[in-house]
Structure formats: structure tokens, C-alpha cells
Amino acid sequence: MNLGEFDTLSSTDSVSKPYDSSTETGEITFRPVYRDHVDDTEDLARLGYKQSFHRGLSLFGVFSVSFSVLGLLPSVAATLNFSMLAGTPGMLWGWLIALVFVLCVAASMAELCSSMPTSGGLYYSAKVLAPKRWGPLASWVTGWSNYIAQLCFLGSCIYSLCALLIYGVDEFDGKDFVYMNYHIYFLCLTFIVVLSIMASLPTRIMGKINSVFTFLNILSLLAAIIIILISASMRHGFNTSTGVWRNFQNQTEWPQGFAMFMSFCGVIWSMVGLDTSYHLVEECASASVNAPNGIMLTALVGGFSGWIIHVMIAYTVVDYSRVVNAPNLWVEYLIQVLSHNGAKAVIALTLFSNFLMAQGVLISSSRIAYSYARDGVLPFSKWIARINKRTTTPINAVIANSSIVAAILLFVFVGQCAIDAIFAVSGIAAFVAFIIPIGLRSFVVKDSKFFRGAWHLGRWSRFIGGVGTIFVVIMIPILCFPTSMHPGPFDMNWTSLGYSVPMAAVLLWFAFGAKHWYKGPKTDMPGLDIPRMSSFKC
Template identity: 30%
Template sequence: MTVIERKSDDSLQEKGVPYATQDECILADIGYKEELKRHFSVVQVFGIAFSIMGLLPSISSVIGYSLTAGPVGMVWGWCIASACIMVVGLAMAELGSSLPTSGGLYWWTYHFAPENAKRPLSFLCGYSNSLGLIGGLVSIDYGFSLMLLSVVSLATDGEFEPSKYTVYGVFAGAVLTHGLAGILTTKLISKIQTACIVLNIGIIVLVVIALPVGARDHLNDGKFIFTQIENISEWPTGWNFFLSWLAPIWTIGAFDSCVHMAEEASNASRAVPIGIISSIGMCWILGVIVNIICAAVINPDVEAIINTPLGQPMAQIIYDCLGKKWTMAIMSIIFCLQWTMGLSILVAGSRQNWAFARDGALPFSDWLKVVHKETGVPRRTVIMGTFVGLAIGCICMIDDKAAYALFSLPPVSNDLAWLLPIFLKLVFGASKFVPGPFYLGKVLSKIIGIAASGYLVFAIILLMFPTATPHVTTDTMNYVVVLNVGVWIGALAYYFLYARRWYTGPRSNLEDDPRVLDAVRVVNQELAKEESEKANEKQVEEHVERVVI
């Protein structure tokens, strides 16, 4: 279906003819009527991804993983992994520009997959993506609880040592407050994203300036920052360096949230790719700067920083530079921003789950797909995400090693969900792909697709490994293998044993509102008329030219 770009047509409305915006026409072409309210601008679509990434709060949560490889892991690990993630972002931006829908990944998987694999692969992709987004909420709020409690520990000079049950209690409080905030109107949540952009950049500027000033008497030199490699694990040094990539992989892992907000974005076919690419690029550049600053001011005894009694390596780094009061102030701002990260990812995840329920893929889909009429928010999927998150978070009460799975869970789940549509478009979908406003061109698009697919396969394998040692025991086990593989096998088993009887893939709901089809038909008739008039004008001009000659 072809659409024309315009904002209004009073003459048609005066005649009683229904009118469809460009976004409505594109969505109708995909097969859906509009149910959500489009209150997100291009900047706010970028904002929801940038807010979830929450650069400094995220680095604070996972800096311990990059520190195991020393400054080289912090700086070069971030730089290389970010470049790989940008390649994936470019591939996804093309898809988001061509087919902007909240279902995104599983919808694209169905669209590009061969006929006999469409339904099971779409089903698997949707469940993996849903797990990744809810897992993202869990890992963010687990990091939030650790940061908040590290401030309490600092305030009591280390006398307060939280138990794993205390950690879960704080985590649960964060998740529940996100659930309450997540049912607010779309317009209010979009305003929060604008504020988050300003606050996140502001705290980065503060830390980048304050830490070197505070550590001016003991700054590390360039050789230490860019060439000092550590190996605080039992893995070979090279593999340990790859494991340090967990920090950027986890941090810059929310750009698909732009896709899930597509049905609430104005000019979605442009807003989605801009949001994806700009959020990755911003975190790549600012992340390198933050990591260089941290490497410049850090205590050269990296192992002591990792094992700090404060329970948070970033808190120790700030404390060594600025002292107790400044550390408490900065860490308090950081964990407040981390709270907004959790809210944003719950909102994005609820839209994915709502779209999945709209297509009948989730249990109780008929109940979950209902949109609250007054707010335009899928409140029931917000509530679902809240309680599933609380259940998954119980892992943190096992032990610290099990809690590591909370940080590997989102990227592993999302990487598979990203891999499927990108790979299927590359191999099977060339003839089906219709470029949107953002398109890399036939050759470069294929190169990007190959590179993105290769990286995602590597990342999935990498994130399955234990971080500390190759000698696997119940204590050193990376439980993300159990969680992710269990969900993947469970999703496919559920499909083949039961869901295949009724899940037919994405299904149109346009018949529920025939006015949408009427409006789109009017738009296309007008476009055809305009094209015909232009063709006639061109013929007249050519005839005049021939007469003159």
C-alpha cells in the first residue's frame, strides 16, 4: 500500500469522508488499526531508549564485569563492542523504518521466514523478546537495589551489610512502583523521557569534570589507561577480554525499545530508525569518555576495587576521588536515574507484550490485549510484566553467582530476537523487503546484515559462559543457560504441542474498524489521482518540446 505524506484535508472531512494520517496508513498496510495514542516525538522515542540505557547508572551497575580485564577491558572492550552493536542497530533501523509496528521483531520474523517456518520462528522470537524485556526490568532494578544499599553502607561506614533478602525487598519495591507509574498516560510518560535525557547527560558532565579534579594528585597515565590489561579470572586473558564486553552489551541493549514504541510515535518510519541509531551512537561516544575518565582516576589495584566492602565498584571509585559526602550525593542521583530506566523498559516491554497478545500468542491474550480507553495504555500487560519480573527476581536470593544471570538474561534473549529477523531478511527476504525512508542501499544493507548476524551469534555464545572460571560447579554456573534455553525449548514445545492449533502468526484487526480501510482507500485514491495528473502534465511538456523542436 502506498501512502502520501500530509497532515490534514479539511475538504474531505467536511464531506464526511474519514481521514487517515500517514502513520495510520502505514500501520493499516501492516494489518492493524490504531489503538494507542501517538504522543512520542522523534526526540522522545530516542529518549526512551537513552533512558533505558541510562549510561552512567548502567556503567555503575556492570563496571565490575569490565574491570576483570582492567583498563583495556573498560576502554577498548567498550569501544569494540559498541561498534558491533551499532552494526546491529543499523540493520534493525532499516526494518523499523520499513515496517514500524510495536510487535516489530516477531512480526518481521514471520514476514521474512519461509512459509513452513513462519509460525514457530515468529512464536519463538516473540517469547524470547518478551523474556529479554522483562529480564531487562529485573536486571535494572536489581542493580538499582545494589546501588541504593551501597549508599546506605557508605553512610554507616560499612557497618550495614544487606542480606540477600534485603536486596530482594528493595528490588521488589522498585518493580512495584514501576508498575504503578507504568499505567500513567502515554503523554505523561513521553514527557518523563525528555527530562531523563537532560538528567542523564547532566550527571555524566558532572562526573567527567569532578572525578579528575578530585583525583588530580594521583591520576593514571595514558599507558595505564589504554594498555594496562588485567586478568582477574581463571579464563585465558584473551577470552577474559571478550567477557568484559558484558558491560557495553548490557548497557547498550535497549535500542529495540524504539521499535516497540512505534505505534505511539509520530512519523514512526523516521522516528524509529533515528531513535535506534542516535541512542547507540550517543552511548558509544559518551561511554568511551566515561570509561576513560574512570580508568584515569581508578586505584591501580583493580582487584581491590572489584571486591570493595561498599559492594559497588563505581561507589568506591567516586569515594576515592571525592570522599564520602560527594559519593553519597552522586550515587543517590545515579540510583534515582536507574529507577527511571526501569520505568522506561517496563513501558517498552508492555507494548511488545500487548502486540504479542493482540496476535493471540500469549496465554489469556483476549484479556491482555485490552487497551485502557481513557489513557490509551495497555495497563494489563504493564501489570503482567510487573508480576513476572517479581518472580524472575527471586533468582537473586540464591547467591551472587546466580544473580549474574540477571545481567546476562536480557542480552541473550534479545540477541536471539534480533538475530532472527535480520538473518531471515538477509537469506529469504530480499524480494519481500520494501525500504522505508532509512535505507543503506542494496550492497551495504547486505554487508551490514551479514556482520550483524555473525556478531549476534558470537554474543549469544559469549554470554552463556561463566565469568569467573571454566570449571563449572553449582556455585560458578551461569544460570542464564538454564533460563534462556529453558524458555526457548518451552516456547517451541508449547507451540508444537498446543499453540500451533490456534496461533496463525500476526493477524489483522482492521475488520474491527472498517472506517480505517475507508480512510486508507481515500488516501490512495487521491495519490493515484495526483500521479495521473503529474503524468499528464509530463506528457504535455514533452509534446510542447517536440513541437518547438
């Protein structure tokens, strides 16, 4: 990866005047500026925005929030029903194969982040990269798909936290406690209040807290792995490598090859928060370098750490079929491998990691809501886009997202099938938002028309983005398949319905109303409007 060459310009050549009108062509000509230092305010001004946040996050601070959003222990625990569909070889080979393509998506996203370091992120990029006529629609679809993903992802994190807590207590307290849906719902509301307070803290304090939490999160992950490995070696031993890497156990009614593709879904769902660093870019110092590095660190560290956890599970699981058919696969696995106290300890570590995951998602989603409201996309945008003067954080956006998630969680009372469908939407919605700007960059915008930031992929840019885009296009329908070839109403995968209904609503809104006033992300710098890549002359 070529990080670009840096040219020193005089102060009169800086981006205080980033766009010049060409008297010969009448086009706006972009004048890229490369420096041996990064001026974040100027970079943001080049994109048409004034600095509103305090840039208190370093590379480690951005990575801390992003890594917390991945929440490896709870993510693996929640996605075992996908990862284990093709047996232990599917868990291991499937995760590695899918990770290669997810890394292509991450690298392309990092390149866009360096080129356009604004918290609007993907939907800003979609507007810039799309052909002029389709820019507003591309931006609208990208923005709303990403926002829906964040809300569903936040709801799923909070729900899984509360469900695991209640299920774990019910399993290990030795009492015959019957929990109801309202127990889970009101526990979810309690966590929403706590998480909202934490997400509203000043950026400087939030960065320090998340830095500490990241160390604790990593320690929790290592502690869980050590506990499981030691206990397994003492109690049951390890499974043979031949069985682990070759013994396919198709848990679906589909052919083995298709079951392998379905096992990829676990990686996709675990990487829903891949764009977190992008949405924190306006709170990050040296953003055009640190935020892209944060995206790649998250993908690499998170991806390979998740694979290591799956290797551990594959070598230590005792009764594979029993785990797959259990109400909670993670708890059943821990009961098989660990002692009573050991299982409780690992569940406690999973709950802690899940809490940090939910906190990171709320921070990220509130910044997305703020950036969209700043551009007038959301209802009540003026109120949501206000920055609290004392904390310099978007507290109103935090409140708005928390309220919507509290409403989404009412699906708990409909049934498990409904709540699973709503939460599975996050994977499809997120990756649709990821590949729209990446696909435009790869298949529409030529290299000569693309303004590269300090972090870029060089001549491999379009190839890597194209590979990632094709993979996601193939996987989106697979995410909607049920494991049974003849499913009943409660075995059906309702994910496609959960995604298509809200997206159909926002598309109708655009067709019959928003297209008349929504022209894409707004800029708040006087006299500037969002530039077009086709006008960039590098």
C-alpha cells in the same frame, strides 16, 4: 544512508487499499506508497492494524524513553565486572570494537522498523521475512526471546537499584547495619508499584515527563563525570596513557585474547534496550522516520557516552585489582577516587539514573506485552491486550509484567549466583531476538523482495546486517562462559541454563499445542492478513 525517494500519489492511490489481488498470478501484490509527508495511520493499516494509541511522542520523546532505558551510569556500574576483565585496554578498545558491531545491529533494526512500523517489532518482522513454512516458528521464538529479555532486564534494573541503595547506605551511614534478602525484596516491590503507576500514565503526559527526565539524566551523567574528574585531579592525579591503553591485566583464567572477547559482554548487556524505540513506534508521530532515528540516536549517543565513562574510569582508577575483586565494583571505584561526600553524591546520581532506566524498561516491556497479547501469543491475552479508555495506555500489560517480575525477583532468596544468572539472561535473550529478523533479511530475503521504508541502508543493507548477525552469533556462547576455567557451583555462569529452560518450555508449547493455532501476528483490519515479503513487488 539513503532515505528514499518520495512520489506523490493521488488520494485514490493511497494505502486505504494497500493490497491488490493479482488476477494473473493469484498472489497478493504489495503496492508501496512514498509520500512527502508521513501518514502513520495508513502505514499501520498497511501492516493490518488499526490505530489504538495516541501518537504523542516526537523523535525526542521516543529517544528520551530509549535513552533512559540505556541508563548509562547504572549500566556501566552494573557491567564493570565484564568490562574490566582484560584490564583498562580491554575497557577502552573492547568497548569501541564491540560498539562498531552493535551499531550494525542497530542500523539493520532501524531499517526493519521503518519498513514495518508496528509495536510488535522484531517478531512481526521475523514472520514476514522467514520462508513461508518457518514463519510462525521464527515469529514465536523471536517474540518469546524478546519478552523474556524484557522481563529479566526489568528485574535486573529494579534489583540493581535496590541493592545499590541498600549497599550505599550500609557503606556510608557509619552504622553497622546488617541487611537481609527480604529487605531488598520488599524494597523492590515498593519500586515496582511506583514504576507501574508512572508507566500507566497517558502517552502525552509520559512523553513530557520523560523529556524532562532525559535532561535531568544527561545532567546527572555530566555532573558525575565532572565530580570524578575534578576530585581525581586534586586527590590522586591521572594514570599515564601508556598504562591505560597498553597495560593488559587479565582477570580471568582464560588467554588474554579470550578475556578481550569477554569484555565485549559489557557493551552487549548495556545495549539490551536498543529496540525500545521500535516498540514505541505506534505511539510516535512520523513513525517510519522518527522511530528508526530514535534507534540510531540511542545507539550512537549511548554507545559513545558509555565509552567516555570508561575512559574516565581507566584514567582515574587507583587500585585496579581491588576494584575488580570488590563486592560492588562501582562503589569501590568511587571510594578510591572521591571523598566521602563526593562518593555519596555520585551514588545518588547513579540511583536516580537507575530509577529512570527501570521506568523506561517497564514502559517498553508493557508495549511489547500488549502487542504480543493483541496477537494472542501470551496467556490471558484478551485481558492483557485491553487499552485503558481514559489513559489510552496498556495498563493491564503493565500490571502483568510487574507481577511476573515480582515473581522473578524471588530468586533473591536463592542466592546471588541465581539472581546473577537470571539477569544475565537478558543480554542473550535480547540479541537472539534482534538477529533472527536481521539475519533473515541479510541471508534469506533478496533486495528485490524487500520493501524498504523511508529509512533504509541502500545497497549496504545485507552486508551491515550480516556483519551484525555474525558478531552476535560469536558472542552468545561467550556470554555463557565463567571467568574461571575450573569453576565451582558458585563460580559457574548459569546464564545458559537460565535462558534455555524457559525457551525450551515455550518451544515445547509450540510443538505440542501452539503450532496448531499460532500462524504469526494477527491483523485486525477486516479482510487483511499479514503480508509476505516474497509477495512484495516494489
